[in-house]
Amino acid sequence: MNDNNVFDQLKAEISKYDRMMLADYFRECSQKGMQVIAGSDICLYEVAAAMGLPYCVMTTVGGAGTQIPGAAERIDLAKDMEFGSKLCTCVRLAMYYLETGQLPVPAALITFNTPCDAVTTLGEMARNYKPWANVPKFVMDASYSKDDEGMKYFARQMKQAVSFLEEATGKKLDKDRLDQVCEEANKQCRLLLDFQELKKAVPCPVTWTWARDGFRLARWMFCGDPWVTDWLERLIAATEQRVKEKKGVDGINEKIRYMVWDPAMVSPTRGDYISNRLAKELGAMNMMDYYSFACWTPIDLSSEDAMYMSFAKRHLNETGMSRQAMDTSFAFAEDVARIARDFKCDAIVMTGHIGHKEQDALHEIVRDHCRKQGMPLLIIGCDIWDERVMSLDVVYDKIRTFFEVSGFLDR
Amino acid sequence: MKSCMESQVFEKLAKIASGIMNPEIEDWKKHGGKVMGYFCPVVPEELIIAAGVLPFRMRATGSTSTSRADVYFTDFNCDFPRHCFNQALLGNYDFLDGIIIPTCCDTIRRLLENWLHAGIKPSFVYQFDHVHASREVMVGRERDQLLKFKKSIEQHFKVEISDQSLQQAISLCNESRRLQQKLYELRKMDSPPITGSETVAVMVASSSMPREQYNKDLRALLDELGAIKSDTKYKARLMIVGSGHDDVFLSGIIEEMGAALVTDNTCYGPRLFVQTVEEGGTDPLLALAKYQVMDTPYCPKMMGAHEKRLQLVLDLARDYRVDGIIGETFLGCDPWGGEVFMLRSELKDAGIPFISYEREFVPSLEGQIKTRVEAFLEMMGKGM
C-alpha cells in the first residue's frame, strides 16, 4: 500500500511552523502585542506554554538562521562583528541577531550557563545589551553534578524563575493550566517514546526527521497542545502499519544503519543532502540525530516539588546538547554506544560543529569507548552550521570512506 | 618601559615564575610537604593552605607543544589548558599530590575526565563544581560545594581542617592581597619603580610557593621598591584586560614598544586582591563562599557580574591614569571573546582608547603584537 500521501499530509500540516524558530516570527509576535520571553537556552517550555508566552530561544534562532537562504552572508556579517574567531557558528549568528536588533525587546530575559560557554556568553551579552537595559532579567545556574542535590538546586531556581516571569509580565501562572499542559506533554512524551521504539524495526520505517519534528513540536513550539498529540498518534499509526508490512522508506534499500550524534547537518540551499544521498546511493539510513532522540521521563505531577524536579531533569538530562555538554565524557560515551546498539546501528557519525569546545574535548574518551565496544565511530570535524568550512560533498565522501573501510559497502 | 630594579628578592620571584618546578617546591616536598595543583582563582587557596598543603596554580610556562594533549582536544579548544595538560602528559606535573579542576570553562572542566582517562599523575583529581552566577541566594550553594571540597581534601590527605586553621589561612591570603595592593599602588606613580612584566612575575610567584615565604619576600621587595627613585620614561600608560596573563615575555614585548603597563584586569591582577575575604566571623567557609560569589569581580564565566568587572576596569583606568586599554583573549575563549566585544563599545562610550587581539598561549605573533601596540600608541598621539 502506498502510504506516502499519509506522510505527505502529516508533513504538510507542520511545515508552516518551521518559521516559528526564526527571528522574523518573534518580531511579528511582538508587533502583535504579545509578550515575548527571551532565553539563551531551551528551558521552562511547560511554564511558557501554560502562561501563553512565546519563547524566543536565542540559540535556536541562531541555528535556524544557518539553515535558511542567506545563511552564508549572515554568517560573514556576524564574523565582521568580532565576537571571537573560534566561536560556534550557531551562537555567533544568535549574537548577530541580538546585536543588530533583529530580536524583539522581550518582556523578560532568562539566561543560563547551559549548555556551553558560548551560550553562557550569549546570555551575558543579552543581559548587557543596551536596548534591553530595562528588560527584567533572571539568571539561572546549572550544576554540573547530576546528583539529586544538583537537580534540586536547579529545580529551586526554576520555581524562582516562575515568580520572576509572573512579576515581569504581570501574568499569573494558572497552576491548573500548568497541570493540563504537563499532562498533555506527558502523553506526547509517551507517544514520542513509542514512536522511537517503532524506529528500531528493520528496515527502519521512517527517516530521522520525523522524530526531530515531533521533538520540536512537543517541546518547543506547541508544548502540551492537544493537536500535537493527535498529530503524533496519526504518525505512529502510519508508522506502525509500515512496521507490520516490514516496509522501509520508499526508494531506499536499507543496508546500513547509522546515527549522527550532534544536530544533523541541514544545508540552507540543499536541505538534508547528506542523509538523502547516503540513503539513495548506499542504502545508509540515518536513524537519528541527538535532537530526534527521545529520552524523556514523564513529568511527575504528584507534587509541586516533584514537578519542578522533572522540569530540571528534562532540561539538564534530556535535551540533546545539555545532556552531552553538562554530563561527563564517560556518560556521554556510554550513552552513545548504548543507543547505537539499541537501534541496531552499524556505526556512529559525530559530525562536529566547530566551536563546540566541550564536545571537542571528549573525542578521545568516546573514541576509546566505541573501540572497546566494537562500535565503529567517525569523527568528522566539519561545521554543521556552515557548509563552507567543509563542503557537503567532502562530508559525504568522508562518511562513504568510513562505511567502506568498515566493510559496510560490501553488503 | 625599562626596568630600573636590581633586586635579589625580585630575581628569586622571577625565577619561580619562569618555570614550573622551583627550589621552594623542591624544598617543601623534601620535607614531606604535599602540593595540590589547581586551575583558576575560583578555587580558594585558603582551603588548601588550611589543610597544610601547598596550592600550585597550574601553568604551562615553557611549553612549546600540545602534540600529546591534542589526542584529547582539538585546535578549537583554548590552548592554555592544552599546554598544561601536555606538560602533565610529559610528566612535568608528577610532583603534584592532587589536582583540583573547577567547572570554570568547558575546556578546563573536561580536563578532569581526560586526566582520569590518561591515567597520569596525580591520581587524586577533584572536580570543584562551583556556582556560576553572582546572586546572593547562591552563596549557600557555594558554601555547600566548598564543604564537599573541604571534606574531600581532609579525606585524601588525612587531615582535619578546623575553622581556626581556615581563619588563619584566610588571614594569610588576605595579607598577600594587601601586599599586592601596595605593589600595584606603586604603579600609580608617574615613574613606577616596577614594570608591568616584572609585576606579572611577582604575581605569578604568589601561587607557586609557600604563602608565608611569599608574603615575607613581597614585603622585602616593597621596601626595596619604596627606596627606588625611578625616572623611567615611557610613551603611554596602558592596561591589559583579559584572562590568564601569566606571560612575562608578552608584557615585555608591549613595554618594549615604549608603553608602561601600569595596571590590569587579568586573572593574575587586581581581581585577586581588590576585595579581601571577611575575617573574624564564625563561619569562614561562608565567608569564602560570599567572597567568590558576591565580592570578587571574577571572570566572564560568572554570570551577572559584567557590570562589576566593567566598574573595576573604569576605576583602575581612572586611578592609574591609563591612556589606553588592551583587550587580550586566548583564541578559543568564548567568555572573554564576549567580554571584549562588550568592552569595545563600553570603553568607547567612556572615552578610553581600546584595542584587542587574540593570542595563542605561546605568543608566536610577536611582530603582529608589536605592530598593534605601536599603531595604538600612534593612534593616541603618543607614538613619537
Place this chain on the structure above:
Amino acid sequence: MIVAGIDIGSTTGKAVLMIDDKIILGKIITVTTKPSITASMAIDEAIKNAGLSGIKDIEYIVSTGYGRQKVDFANENISEISCHGRGAFHVLPSVRTIIDIGGQDCKAISLSGKGVTTSFEMNERCAAGTGRFFQVMAKVLTCGLVGIGSLENISQTPASISNQCSVFAESEIISLVNNDTPLPDIITGINKAVANRVSSLVRRVGIADDVVLTGGCSSNHGLTAQLEISLGIKIKALPLDPQFMGAIGAAVFAMEKKKAQPGRAS
C-alpha cells in the same frame, strides 16, 4: 592477469600495474584539471614501463585518491584509506601503522595482522601537518622542497615554530630568516612543527610496530627523524616508493576483484 591501480591525489597522480604477482610502478605526474585526464596520463606511464601495448590489456582498474570517483574508465573506486593500508601491507606484511602525509591532508591508519584497516584518523579542516605547509615554507626559504627534506639540513637545535596555522607560521619563518637564524635550525623547526601536529593524529589510532610513512612527504629525512623523536619509534622503510602505496593497494584490490569475478577460471 593484468590489473591496474590509479591514485589521483590533490597534487600528483600515480598508477601501478600488477602483472600476476609483479608490481610495475608508473611515474609520478602533476595533476591536471580533470582527474580522468590525469589518470590517463598516469596509467600510460605505467603501461610504458611495463612494455604493454595499451590499456586494452588491463583487465580490471581500481581508482583511489581525491579524484577517484571522476576516473570514468575505472571499474570501481575505493577510498585512499583502504588502498594505502592494503598497499603498504602488501609490500611489507609487518606494517601495522601507516602515517600518510599528502599534499593537502594527512592520515593515520591502523591495520590488523591481516592487513585490514581497524581505525583511521584524518586531519581536520586545515593545511597544518600536510604537504601544503611545506610548500608554503619552501616558498619563503631558498632551499625549496628538496632542501626541506635534505639530510644536510637536520639540526640538533631546531628553531621554535609555534604557530599551527600555515599562514601565520609563514610570518614566523620570515622573522627567523630576518634574524639570521641558521637555515638548518629553521628547517628542523618546520619539520618538528609538522611532526608534532601529525603525532597527535597517530596517537589517536594507537601506535603499533611496524610504522611506515607514505605519501609525498615520505622522502623528507628531517620529518622522518622528527616523527621518530615525537612518537618514540623507529619508522621502517618501505621496499618500494612510498608515494605509490595508494596505487599499489588499488592494484591489489583490482586483482582480488578480478579473481572473484564469476566465470573466472581459478
